[in-house]
Structures are given as C-alpha cells and as structure tokens.
Amino acid sequence: xxxxxxxxxxxxxxxxxxxxxxxxxxxxxxxxxxxxxxxxxxxxxxxxxxxxxxxxxxxxxxxxxxxxxxxxxxxxxxxxxxxxxxxxxxxxxxxxxxxxxxxxxxxxxxxxxxxxxxxxxxxxxxxxxxxxxxxxxxxxxxxxxxxxxxxxxxxxxxxxxxxxxxxxxxxxxxxxxxxxxxxxxxxxxxxxxxxxxxxxxxxxxxxxxxxxxxxxxxxxxxxxxxxxxxxxxxxxxxxxxxxxxxxxxxxxxxxxxxxxxxxxx
Amino acid sequence: xxxxxxxxxxxxxxxxxxxxxxxxxxxxxxxxxxxxxxxxxxxxxxxxxxxxxxxxxxxxxxxxxxxxxxxxxxxxxxxxxxxxxxxxxxxxxxxxxxxxxxxxxxxxxxxxxxxxxxxxxxxxxxxxxxxxxxxxxxxxxxxxxxxxxxxxxxxxxxxxxxxxxxxxxxxxxxxxxxxxxxxxxxxxxxxxxxxxxxxxxxxxxxxxxxxxxxxxxxxxxxxxxxxxxxxxxxxxxxxxxxxxxxxxxxxxxxxxxxxxxxxxxxxxxxxxxxxxxxxxxxxxxxxxxxxxxxxxxxxxxxxxxxxxxxxxxxxxxxxxxxxxxxxxxxx
Numbered sequence: 001x002x003x004x005x006x007x008x009x010x011x012x013x014x015x016x017x018x019x020x021x022x023x024x025x026x027x028x029x030x031x032x033x034x035x036x037x038x039x040x041x042x043x044x045x046x047x048x049x050x051x052x053x054x055x056x057x058x059x060x061x062x063x064x065x066x067x068x069x070x071x072x073x074x075x076x077x078x079x080x081x082x083x084x085x086x087x088x089x090x091x092x093x094x095x096x097x098x099x100x101x102x103x104x105x106x107x108x109x110x111x112x113x114x115x116x117x118x119x120x121x122x123x124x125x126x127x128x129x130x131x132x133x134x135x136x137x138x139x140x141x142x143x144x145x146x147x148x149x150x151x152x153x154x155x156x157x158x159x160x161x162x163x164x165x166x167x168x169x170x171x172x173x174x175x176x177x178x179x180x181x182x183x184x185x186x187x188x189x190x191x192x193x194x195x196x197x198x199x200x201x202x203x204x205x206x207x208x209x210x211x212x213x214x215x216x217x218x219x220x221x222x223x224x225x226x227x228x229x230x231x232x233x234x235x236x237x238x239x240x241x242x243x244x245x246x247x248x249x250x251x252x253x254x255x256x257x258x259x260x261x262x263x264x265x
Numbered sequence: 266x267x268x269x270x271x272x273x274x275x276x277x278x279x280x281x282x283x284x285x286x287x288x289x290x291x292x293x294x295x296x297x298x299x300x301x302x303x304x305x306x307x308x309x310x311x312x313x314x315x316x317x318x319x320x321x322x323x324x325x326x327x328x329x330x331x332x333x334x335x336x337x338x339x340x341x342x343x344x345x346x347x348x349x350x351x352x353x354x355x356x357x358x359x360x361x362x363x364x365x366x367x368x369x370x371x372x373x374x375x376x377x378x379x380x381x382x383x384x385x386x387x388x389x390x391x392x393x394x395x396x397x398x399x400x401x402x403x404x405x406x407x408x409x410x411x412x413x414x415x416x417x418x419x420x421x422x423x424x425x426x427x428x429x430x431x432x433x434x435x436x437x438x439x440x441x442x443x444x445x446x447x448x449x450x451x452x453x454x455x456x457x458x459x460x461x462x463x464x465x466x467x468x469x470x471x472x473x474x475x476x477x478x479x480x481x482x483x484x485x486x487x488x489x490x491x492x493x494x495x496x497x498x499x500x501x502x503x504x505x506x507x508x509x510x511x512x513x514x515x516x517x518x519x520x521x522x523x524x525x526x527x528x529x530x531x532x533x534x535x536x537x538x539x540x541x542x543x544x545x546x547x548x549x550x551x552x553x554x555x556x557x558x559x560x561x562x563x564x565x566x567x568x569x570x571x572x573x574x575x576x577x578x579x580x581x582x583x584x585x586x587x588x589x590x591x592x593x594x595x596x
Contacts, residue, residue: 006387010373013380017416093371095336098359099388261338261352 003099007111015115022119029070029124036062036192037132052196057223060135063128064219065191070124071116072154072214074185077161078105079178083168091169091260102162102253109158138224145231149218152238156213159245160185166252169260190216196225210241266440266472267310267333272342274303274328274496302328304496305342312439313470315462317487317504319477321585325496326476330444333474334364347439360389363433363471367445370429372417378428379413382435389436396435403431406461423454430458434465441465443475447482459485480578492584499584504577511584512575513550519543519561520569528564530557541568 015022040062044055051058082105085091094101128134137143164181168174186192188211195206195216206212217234220226226234277297303325310316320326331337333344335351335358344351351358364371372381386396403409407427412420420428426446433441443462447455463486465471477483483490484504492500500507516536525538532552536544547557554572561567 003384003387006384010376010380010384013377014375017375088369090369090371092331092336092366093364093369095355096334096359096362096364096371097385097388098356100356258338261336 003104003107004110007107008114009111010108011112011115014112015119025070026120026123029066029120030127033063033066033124033128033132036066037128050197053223053225056133056135057225058194059133060223061194061219062192063125063132063134064222065215067121067124067128068150068215068219069191070120071113072157073116074157074161074182075178076112077158077165078109079161079165079168079174081105081108082165083174086168095260101257102250105162105165106158109161113154135223137222141228142221142224142231145235146218146222149221149235149238152235152242153214153218155242156210156238156245157185159242159249160210162249163245163252166249166256169256185211185214188212189214190219194220194225210245213238213241266312266314266347267308267474268343268345269309269329269333270307270343272303272306272329272332272344273301273340274325274332274337275340276300276302301496303332303339306493306496306498307342308491308498308501310472310474312472313466314489315466315473315487316475317477317483317490318474318493319480319483319490319581320493324493326493327444329493330364330442330474330476334362334442335359360436361439363436363438363441365426365429365433365441365443365446367426367443367448370417370425371432372425372428374418375416377414377416378409378420378431381417381428382413382432385432385435391436395437399431399435399437403434406464407431407457423450426450426454426458430461434471437469438471440472440474443473443477445476445478447477447479455479455482462486480576480581484577492581494585507580508574508577511580512577513548514546514575515549515554516573516575517545517547517554517557518569518571518573519545519567522566522568526565530560533557 037059040058041055044051044058048055053061082091085094094104097104125134129136137146164174164178167177171177188206188209190206190212191214195203195212198206206216217238221231221234276299278300280296280298306325306329318326318329328337332339333346333351335355338352346358347361349358349361351362372378373384376384382400385391391399400409407430409427409431412424412428415424417425417428430446441462446462447458450458459482462473462475466473473486475482475486487504489503490500490507491498502510517533519542521541521543523541525541525543530545530547533545533547536546538544545557547554558570561570
C-alpha cells in the first residue's frame with residue numbers, strides 16, 4: 001500500500017510545478033464558497049419553508065458541497081490519464097509495470113484526491129467554520145457515518161470515471177461523452193442543490209441513480225437531515241452501487257485489456 | 266533465458282470500402298482480412314547474450330517485443346522468459362524484465378526524473394540499498410544528477426533516453442528489451458548509451474534484446490543478430506558469419522598517375538571511373554585481390570590502391586532487397 005503514499009507525494013510535486021494554477025484554484029474556491037453562502041441566505045429569507053431545513057443546515061450543506069467538490073473533481077478522474085496515454089500511444093508503458101492497472105489508476109487518483117483534500121477542502125472548511133457559520137456534525141454517529149459515506153462516494157466516483165476511461169481505450173476520443181457525463185454527474189450528485197429540492201419526477205430519477213452517492217448522501221448525513229434508519233439505508237445503497245461499479249469497472253477493464261492484447265494498443 | 270517457439274501474431278484488419286456512401290458503409294463493415302504481423306518465428310537466447318533484432322519498418326519487430334513483454338497475446342506459439350509465460354503472468358514477468366521504448370517514455374511527464382524513479386522504486390518494491398547503489402551507478406555512467414530535478418517534459422531527447430534507461434534498470438531486471446533505444450540521438454549520446462548497455466551486460470549479466478535501424482548499434486553491441494522480414498526470421502547468427510556468408514564481394518579503388526586506361530580484368534566488374542580513379546568489384550572467392558593488384562602494377566603506373574570490405578549495412582540492405590523482390594523465397 002506504499003504506492004498510495006508515493007502517488008500522493010507525486011501530486012505534491014505537481015503542485016510545485018503548477019504553482020500559479022494551485023493558488024488561483026484555492027482563491028476562486030473561497031469566492032465560490034462565499035457566493036454559495038450569500039445565495040442560500042437570500043433564498044432562506046425569501047422562502048424558508050420550502051428549503052425544509054434550517055439556515056445553518058443549508059449553509060453547511062452548500063459550503064461542504066463546494067469544499068468536497070474541490071477534491072472530488074469529476075473532470076480530473078483517471079479517464080483523463082487513460083485518454084492521454086491512449087492518445088500518445090503510451091499505454092504500453094503502463095502495461096510493462098508489475099502493477100495491476102485498475103489498482104494503479106486508483107492509487108494515482110487517490111494520491112491526487114488526498115492531496116487536494118488536505119490543501120483545498122480542509123482549509124476551505126476551516127475558513128467557512130470561522131467566518132460563515134459552517135457547522136460541525138451534530139453527533140459522533142453522524143460524523144463517523146459521514147466519513148464512511150464520503151469514502152464510498154469517492155470510490156463510486158472513481159469507478160464511474162474509470163469506466164469512462166475504459167471507453168477511451170475502445171473509442172480513442174471521449175471529449176464529447178466526457179462533457180455530457182460531467183454535466184450529468186454535477187447535476188444529479190447534489191453538490192450544489194440538495195435532491196429534496198428537485199421536482200418530484202426528477203427526484204425519483206435522481207434517487208435511484210448512483211450519482212447521489214457522491215455528494216448528496218454524505219452531505220445529508222453530515223448536516224443530520226437523515227434519521228439513523230435512513231443513514232443505514234442510504235449507506236447500504238452506496239455500498240451496493242460501490243460494489244457493482246467496482247466490479248463493472250473490473251469487467252470493462254478485463255474486456256478492454258484482452259482487446260489490447262489481441263488487437264494491439 | 267528467452268525461449269520462443271513458433272510465435273505467430275495475426276491481426277484482423279477491416280477492409281476499407283470505396284465507392285458510393287463508402288464512409289457510411291464502412292460504419293457497418295464486418296469484412297476483414299487477416300494480416301500476419303509475426304509468422305512462425307522461433308529462437309533461443311542464452312543468459313547474458315546480447316542480440317540485435319533488425320528488420321525494415323513493419324517487419325514485426327515491435328509486435329514480437331510486445332509479445333515477449335506480455336503486452337500482446339500470441340495467436341499461436343509459445344514464449345517463455347526464465348520459466349515464466351509473459352502473457353499469462355504479466356505482472357510476475359514485468360518484475361524480471363526492463364523495457365525501453367525509444368519512441369515513448371515510461372517516465373511521468375510532469376514529474377522531475379528523480380520522482381519518477383522513486384515512484385518506480387515503490388512500484389517495483391526496490392529496497393533502499395539497491396536503489397542507492399543503482400543511483401550511484403546511473404549518476405556515474407549516465408550523469409543522471411545533471412538533470413534529475415528537471416521535469417521529464419523539459420528534457421532533451423538524449424537526456425530523456427538516459428533517464429528512461431535508468432528507469433528500466435532500476436529494479437535489476439534479468440532481461441532488458443530495448444526497442445530502438447538510439448533513435449534520433451546524436452553520435453556522442455549514442456556512444457555513451459552503448460557503453461552503458463555494454464557495461465550493464467558485462468557486470469550484471471543482463472540478457473539484452475534490442476531492435477534498431479542503426480547497424481553500428483549492432484556492430485558495437487551484439488555478437489548475434491536476428492533479421493526479420495514480413496514477420497519471418499531470415500537470418501539468425503553471428504555478425505561475423507553474415508559477413509562471411511553475404512559479404513564476399515570487395516571493392517578495389519585504384520588511382521592512376523594518368524587518365525584511367527581502358528582495361529578489362531577477368532572476374533571483375535567495373536563500377537565507375539572518375540578522373541584518375543577507378544572502382545572495380547570482385548568476388549574474393551573467384552579471384553584474390555593480390556592477383557588483381559599484381560596485374561595492375563605490372564601494366565600501369567599506379568599512385569594509390571584501397572580495398573573496401575562491404576559495410577554490414579550494405580549486407581543487410583541486400584538481404585532486405587532480396588526478400589522484397591522474392592517475398593516467399595526465404596534464404
């Protein structure tokens with residue numbers, strides 16, 4: 001498991017390399033957080049009842065959504081690396097290394113995500129806590145359930161991205177699919193708008209899709225909007241999707257790999 | 266160390282249709298032809314041997330290397346590398362081989378060289394002592410320290426190739442595959458790389474299989490060469506042997522004191538004459554050079570004489586051409 005740590009170190013070096021990008025992203029993040037804070041404040045004063053939760057909860061939801069989105073970035077998943085390796089014809093160099101490709105992609109993505117989590121998500125949350133009324137989880141159970149739930153959310157997002165990356169092996173170009181996919185995820189994952197504010201028809205679709213596992217479930221657990229029974233039910237829902245998607249990613253990879261092995265990369 | 270038996274790789278290639286609505290019809294095209302990239306090749310390479318694998322572009326060299334490294338599955342035939350089957354046990358095989366693709370890098374584009382190497386250390390589970398010792402060696406032989414903190418994308422091609430070679434040897438592989446390692450490099454860098462490969466081969470007894478288009482790579486490094494064309498082996502033997510077998514012809518260049526006289530010598534063909542110089546070609550088994558020279562010096566005033574042995578490149582070219590005109594002939 002040392003390679004997970006090695007890839008995290010690598011992400012740190014990338015930051016040193018792209019220092020300007022690093023700081024711009026962190027500063028923009030603060031502006032976005034402030035924007036979301038203002039937006040929910042206004043919406044709350046206009047129509048508190050419709051939001052179904054109190055002001056502190058909805059602001060915590062908004063801030064946590066912004067902060068988590070800064071580390072769990074859909075567009076920066078393994079599909080980007082896979083697509084560029086395929087385009088440059090360098091996938092061979094990954095296949096001559098004594099490491100499982102699926103695991104390699106997870107380690108690489110985990111390293112980058114962990115780095116962003118420490119340098120973007122946590123500082124943003126601290127600033128949100130001091131200045132904007134971001135709240136801590138209401139009790140220990142919710143805190144732990146959130147940690148477990150966001151870990152599952154991460155694995156689900158990774159798996160979806162990995163499957164998209166496998167499509168890049170088959171179809172070489174995924175730019176257009178990528179764009180549609182990113183929009184789909186950001187809409188249905190509930191990082192900006194909680195699912196309970198969706199119109200009924202849309203909500204019933206969003207409820208069964210895996211995307212809500214990424215942000216909506218963990219954040220709702222964090223702000224204490226689920227009863228304990230609900231928490232267990234929703235985490236179970238995540239767990240099932242997580243296993244299904246990891247397996248699906250595995251199967252897709254095995255198919256793509258045997259295609260590479262037979263047809264050439 | 267490397268044992269290859271009846272190795273064959275076939276590709277399906279879809280037949281591209283022309284004519285009306287061709288682009289639309291090609292979408293649903295299921296018609297294909299089978300192309301044999303590698304056709305029934307067999308060879309054995311002993312531990313510590315350095316073998317040159319040569320052939321024109323598209324001859325099947327890279328496909329063969331990919332099968333030996335476990336990236337591609339053979340259609341038929343068998344590959345065994347130190348009792349491991351590469352495509353069945355890819356990861357196990359990957360630990361004992363090192364690979365350099367001259368046209369691609371296995372280093373991470375944005376990372377400084379040293380970070381890529383550290384990452385590889387963790388992937389290959391190289392111990393700290395071995396890592397340290399190997400880094401000393403690389404610094405000494407490849408001058409890695411000069412650019413180890415530079416990101417890979419900013420390296421010159423020569424530096425990148427040196428870094429790639431270091432990356433391939435970090436885990437002390439038993440077998441090293443080099444796919445066109447000297448492509449695009451300047452003379453000095455080429456020489457340094459060759460020296461390094463030679464050293465590694467001699468000191469660590471690493472088996473080396475390298476493909477190249479540069480015949481001086483072969484002459485300087487390899488005792489044995491395998492020539493492949495249209496997916497088949499057309500020559501497998503030592504470099505001296507190919508000289509003896511195919512390099513019987515000699516070229517004699519004579520410089521006369523006066524203008525070139527009109528002469529005819531038995532068993533010789535006149536190649537060209539230019540000013541006072543004359544080039545003639547002869548087969549050394551048919552007539553000895555001393556015989557020609559005595560004949561010439563007896564009859565004419567000669568200022569200079571040189572005999573040229575054919576270059577290995579010339580020999581290989583003639584072998585390629587032979588097969589191109591007669592692809593099914595073999596040798």
